[in-house]
Amino acid sequence: MSDTPVIELRNVDKSFGPIDVLHEISLKVKAGEVLCLLGDNGAGKSTLIKTLAGVHAPTRGEVLVDGEPVKFSGPKDAQNRGIATVHQFGGTYPLMSVGRNFFMGEEPTKGFGPFKVFDRKTANKIAVEEVQKMGITRITDGDRLVGGLSGGERQSLAIARAVYFGARVLILDEPTAALGVKQAAHVLRIVNEAKKRGLAVIFITHQVMHAMTVGDHFAVLIRGAIAADFRKGEKSREEITDLMAGGQNMADLEASIEGYMETHDGHPPKVSAD
């Protein structure tokens, strides 16, 4: 594996009219590496993702793919270069089948000329195979409606889809935010699987625990700028949380809650009781 980052941002600024959203963002991800982007709500994570995914063009600075500067003409262009984004709700359509979801926008067809027909059998077969390869064995029927799957399965389906379509960079936008503990663990396993297959993963989250489980490299985003940039094992969970919250308060708050819970059978403090 080469040492050139698959995707790199150099001093990227993004502003919408007079409002500056991103300042001097520089980051890079190599193949087989997971970069965790941490940040509180409103820190500019979404704008950063959209810039990486080709939705927004940076106002200043440059985006490099395989060490070469590129300008994306749109999300499709970024995708063609192997940059896939999986959003919080997975970009899946609840009232459509697994097979159709999997091949959305890239439908396999049979037939010729204007009579090209969506090849349901092939689509379902490949979709089920690929999803199972990622470790979701509960999906066996490609005709199943995605609305009947759990949140974690939907995320995994979306990730499996991106991997199948040759993604080299996987941008995961808060994939675990709306999930329960088990479901989140499932998604994290799939992130590891993607990493093992040599994908560069950008994992956006505000759950530090999830980030620490899979991340090799971390960047904390505060008010549109990178406030900290460090590698695995360089900082503790508490330190990261504090960074995200922008100060010491968070640790104090957590400590006081934990202290309270220890003495009160695990119940959190009542807000009105103070």
Added chain:
Amino acid sequence: MTTQSSEQASGFSLGSLIRRPETGSLIGFIVVYVFFAILGGAVFLGAPGWSSWLNIAAEVGIIALPVGLLMISGEFDMSVGSVVPASSMMAAVLSGHYELPALVGILGGLGVGLLVGFVNGLIVTRTTIPSLIATIGMMFAVMGLTLGLAVLVKGSTSVSYVPDATSKQLLGTFIGGMFNVSIFWWVGFVAIYFFVLHLSPLGSWIFAIGGDRESARNAGIPTNKLTITLFMASGFGAAFVGIAQVMTYQAAQVAGGQSFIFNSIMCVVIGGVLLTGGAGSVIGILLGTMTFAVVNQGIFFASLDPNVGSIIIGALLLAAVLSNDTFRALAMNYATKKK
């Protein structure tokens, strides 16, 4: 047509039958048809009955199909109500008043529909105006323009046009004195829309836009282009009906398309299309249209008070939405239970 759809369903297991979005509308159609068959008797079951409701169904159906596809993609089109008279007026003015060849009139009329659809699509995709409002605005604008055109050219609200034999034969004749030729056009349109929505990859895209527009765009689907195309299709459908009307009745009226607005939406909803988009089927829309037409015409055969017909259609609409929700929930649960 009923046998065709029940045959199709019988090939599947009960589970996949429930999963199909048109199951509710099929049951609705059977219930309504049996009800009026009992009340209407032999006349309703014979050719006069079939022709009367099929003629109505074909007219509404040609508009309901694209309106249904639009609804699946999450948009409404109210402007069809004034595109119908606008296109028949355009055809009558071009071919009747100015005595140009019938083809010019037909293309002119269809052009009106495509243009209105294109403008609708532009407004909806380029601005934040919801399609419901945008197309109501277009409806009034087109209505005004149609009236203006008729008064300007002819000085009256009605323009007559006697089509040549071939055009009349193709677009406005009654086969056997009963069955309007539109029925065959309708069947043709059903086949085309079925292909587009359920067989071609484009169909997946239409569902995806209605399910989650943002994700669809992220998946690289040309959402704006597709939305504009769908609006143009519904304008085309409405214009087609307008032309068929002028060929049939040999005159174009300024007003008189308003009933198509709610009727087409009703057919689509009875046919199981989700109002908020993302679900529906062409077979469902077909069944919904047939149900609507049977109620609409069955009333006369059953010699009931016409007002009862409106009540039945109203109740049917509510029942359809309720049962569609139930069937949709069943479809999801069926999938999860299987494990």
